[in-house]
Every structure is written in C-alpha cells, then in structure tokens.
Amino acid sequence: MSPDDPLALERQVCFALTVASRNIVAAYKPALDPLGITHPQYLVLLALWKHxxxxxxPLAQMLHQDASTLSPVIKRLEGQGLVRRQRSFEDERRLDISLTPDGLALRSRAEQVPVEMARRLRMSVEELTELHSSMVRVIEASRRALDS
Incomplete structure (x- = not known):
C-alpha cells in the first residue's frame, strides 16, 4: 500500500485520537497518584472545583458521560471523603454532589497537575493551548455530525 492510501491506519483520525486518548490518560496517572485520585475522579473534581x-x-452532561457511568466514580470520591452526595431539598429525585472541606482543600495540590503534564509531555503552554482549541473544534464537529 502506498503512504497516500486513504485507508492507511496511520492516516485515520479515529486511530490517532484513540491512541492519544489512551496515552494521555496513562500519562496523567503519575501526576494524579500523589493526590490519591484517578483520571475520571480528577474530571469530576475539576467540575466541582468550578461549581x-x-x-x-448536569455534572454528567458537563463531562459528556452517562449518569450511570459517573455514579461509581462519585461513590468512590465520597468514600475518600472528597465529595458528599445528598438528595436535593427542592426535588427529592435530584442527587446533588458537593465538595467536602477535604475535597476543596485538594484543589491547591491539584494546581500543579497542568504544570506537571506540560513538563511530562514536553510541550509548551502555547502548543497545549493550540491542541486544546483543535480538540474543541473536533468535539463540536463530531457533535454536528451526530446530529445530522
């Protein structure tokens, strides 16, 4: 096969994204281990540190996950004393997730994770910002493709 073969594995966007995703999540592990959290837990905490x-x-929507996928992650965070789950006072059907004081305090230690990841990836802030912008465009384009 020629290198310009449109079906060459190494030319497929889906393949590159799959490998990059797996490798990035694995690269986060050494940065998150000292915090005692996994990558999925980190994503939940990022959303809660903001809100x-x-x-x-809404948390599941924000993370582009199903609530059923997030539930075990949140239960583990609760077991670690980082979040609290409780039924809403306004709507008994709604489950609210909030940070505990320990979960809030973990944020200051987590502020080094982006710095550590840039170092581990040997990429500049500018490169990572450009990559992030490109990925957001890919996410938006894929959503449009799914909606059509």
Missing part, C-alpha cells in the same frame, strides 16, 4: 455543587444530571 462547588452540581446535580448528577
């Missing part, structure tokens, strides 16, 4: 309290549904 303090979120209902499970």
């Amino acid at each position: 303090r309290t979120l209902a499970l549904g």
Whole structure:
C-alpha cells in the first residue's frame, strides 16, 4: 500500500485520537497518584472545583458521560471523603454532589497537575493551548455530525 492510501491506519483520525486518548490518560496517572485520585475522579473534581455543587444530571452532561457511568466514580470520591452526595431539598429525585472541606482543600495540590503534564509531555503552554482549541473544534464537529 502506498503512504497516500486513504485507508492507511496511520492516516485515520479515529486511530490517532484513540491512541492519544489512551496515552494521555496513562500519562496523567503519575501526576494524579500523589493526590490519591484517578483520571475520571480528577474530571469530576475539576467540575466541582468550578461549581462547588452540581446535580448528577448536569455534572454528567458537563463531562459528556452517562449518569450511570459517573455514579461509581462519585461513590468512590465520597468514600475518600472528597465529595458528599445528598438528595436535593427542592426535588427529592435530584442527587446533588458537593465538595467536602477535604475535597476543596485538594484543589491547591491539584494546581500543579497542568504544570506537571506540560513538563511530562514536553510541550509548551502555547502548543497545549493550540491542541486544546483543535480538540474543541473536533468535539463540536463530531457533535454536528451526530446530529445530522
């Protein structure tokens, strides 16, 4: 096969994204281990550090996950004393997730994670910002493709 073969594995966007995603998540592990959290837990905490309290549904939407996928992650965070789950006072059907004092305090230690990741990836802030912008465009384009 020629290198310009449109079906060459190494030319496929889906393949590059799959490998990059797997490798990036693995690269986060040494940065998150000292905090005692996994990558999925880190994503939940990032959302909660911004919003303090979120209902499970909006949290799942924000993270582009199903609530059923997030529930075990949140239960583990609760077991670690980092978040609290409780039924909403306004709507008993709604489950609110909020940070505990320990969860809030972990934020200051987590502020080094982006710095550590840039170092580990040997990429500049500018390169990572450009990559992030490109990925956001890919996410938006893929959503449009799914909606059509």
